[in-house]
Amino acid sequence: MVKYQASDMDRTFSALADPTRRHVLQRLIDEPGLSVSELALPAGLKLPGMMKHLDVLSDAGLIRRSKTGRTVSVNLSAAPMREAMAWLQRYERFWTVSLDRLVALVEEDGE
Amino acid sequence: MQNSLPSVTIVRRIKAPPAKVWAAITQPKLMMRWWGPDAGPTLSAEADVRPGGRFSIVFRLLNGDEHNPTGIYQEVVPEKKLVFTWEWPGIPERESLVTFRLEPSDGGTVLTLTHAHLPDEEARTSHEDGWNGLLDKLHVFLGDSA
Numbered sequence: 001m002v003k004y005q006a007s008d009m010d011r012t013f014s015a016l017a018d019p020t021r022r023h024v025l026q027r028l029i030d031e032p033g034l035s036v037s038e039l040a041l042p043a044g045l046k047l048p049g050m051m052k053h054l055d056v057l058s059d060a061g062l063i064r065r066s067k068t069g070r071t072v073s074v075n076l077s078a079a080p081m082r083e084a085m086a087w088l089q090r091y092e093r094f095w096t097v098s099l100d101r102l103v104a105l106v107e108e109d110g111e
Numbered sequence: 112m113q114n115s116l117p118s119v120t121i122v123r124r125i126k127a128p129p130a131k132v133w134a135a136i137t138q139p140k141l142m143m144r145w146w147g148p149d150a151g152p153t154l155s156a157e158a159d160v161r162p163g164g165r166f167s168i169v170f171r172l173l174n175g176d177e178h179n180p181t182g183i184y185q186e187v188v189p190e191k192k193l194v195f196t197w198e199w200p201g202i203p204e205r206e207s208l209v210t211f212r213l214e215p216s217d218g219g220t221v222l223t224l225t226h227a228h229l230p231d232e233e234a235r236t237s238h239e240d241g242w243n244g245l246l247d248k249l250h251v252f253l254g255d256s257a
Contacts (some may be wrong), residue, residue, distance in 0.1 A: 010205055013228045045126045091119045094148040099224060101125050101145035106135050107125040 008061070009087065012080040015060035020045070021053050025062065025076060033073040118227035125220045129190040129213040132220045136193060137212055142168065149173050160187055164193060178202075182209070197226070 015021055024039055040050035054074065057063045061080045065072050127134055135141045145152050147170040154169040154177070167181040179200060183246040185208070186194035193211040205228070211222040 031153070044232075060172055083113050088119055095119060095121050095224055095226060097148050098146055099222070100119060101147070103123055103125050105141070105145050106125060 004079050008080065009083060011060040012062065018053070018056075021032075021057055023055065024050075024053060025081075028063065028076045033072055035071050039074060047061050059093055061070060064080065084098050118225055121224045123222045123224075124216065125222055127219060129215050129220045132213055133190045133193075147172075148171060160184060160193075162187055182206075191208060 001103060016025075021045055024042065027039065028034060028091070035053065036047060036050055036054065038045050039054075045053075054063065054065065061077055064077050067073075077105050093102075126219045135145065137158060137160045139158050142156040142158060143153040146156065146168050149172055151170060151172045151174075152170055156166075157167050158164075158166040160166075162184055163183045166184065167179065167183065169177060169179045171177045181198055181200070182196040184193070184195045186192055191213055195209055197209050207226060207228050210223075210225045210227075212225075214221045214223075
């Protein structure tokens with residue numbers, strides 16, 4: 001398993017910060033292998049606009065594009081998102097336990 | 112706050128007044144008694160609680176690993192709000208931002224903690240729209256073993 005460096009995580013989080021790109025990922029979960037125009041049309045974007053978003057997602061490693069004849073189909077690539085989820089889970093656990101102890105501390109002591 | 116980056120938010124209702132909670136999150140002697148992700152000991156805590164001041168905490172996990180998160184206070188509003196940056200040497204990730212918000216409620220305190228990646232320009236101009244849907248789907252897509 002590849003260990004992701006901080007800069008990779010940066011790219012993942014920045015790529016995920018845009019609603020259009022999140023929507024693209026969401027559609028790809030439901031319908032893997034959509035073409036660029038199938039992604040662009042419902043988003044109300046022209047092809048070059050959608051290509052720009054796909055470039056960002058691709059640089060972040062979140063999607064893979066493959067060409068069959070004249071059609072480019074887009075698929076999700078899960079590993080970087082797994083890293084982002086792991087980040088969230090690490091801190092959720094860290095703070096949940098710490099705050100439980102904090103609450104116990106301030107509630108236990110008398111005034 | 113307009114921040115659409117993934118973040119952790121935890122809310123706790125505490126049966127103690129904000130002054131007491133504030134002391135626990137800003138006085139090193141008290142910070143040492145709760146800070147840490149398991150029952151392992153906190154070994155040291157330093158906190159220069161003013162904007163630009165630094166904190167540094169060393170704790171040992173039950174598995175023996177020692178960690179030393181550190182950061183700089185950004186916003187200090189006594190009994191209301193504490194914001195600091197967060198770096199965790201040895202863990203490969205960029206700086207993030209932790210916010211404690213305290214609100215008085217029925218003689219107690221509502222504490223809201225947020226831990227987020229530092230928003231960049233793009234994130235600030237983006238909208239909340241669509242996060243929850245994507246996260247829900249991701250949980251299914253990735254399974255629970257992520």
